[in-house]
Amino acid sequence: MKKTTKHCxxxxxxxxxxxxxxxxxxxxxxIQKQQQN
Structure with missing residues (x-):
C-alpha cells in the first residue's frame, strides 16, 4: 500500500x-483549454 501511494x-x-x-x-x-476539457 505504501509503495503504491508513493508511486501515485x-x-x-x-x-x-x-x-x-x-x-x-x-x-x-x-489555461482556457484546460478549463474546457
Missing part, C-alpha cells in the same frame, strides 16, 4: 509539473 503521489507531482510548464509556455490560452 510521484505521478501526481509529475503531472502538476508538466501542466505548470504547459501553462507557462501557452500562458492564458493553455
Amino acid at each position: 503521489l510521484s505521478t501526481i507531482l509529475h503531472l502538476k509539473i508538466s501542466t505548470e510548464s504547459k501553462k507557462k509556455q501557452s500562458s492564458h490560452g493553455g
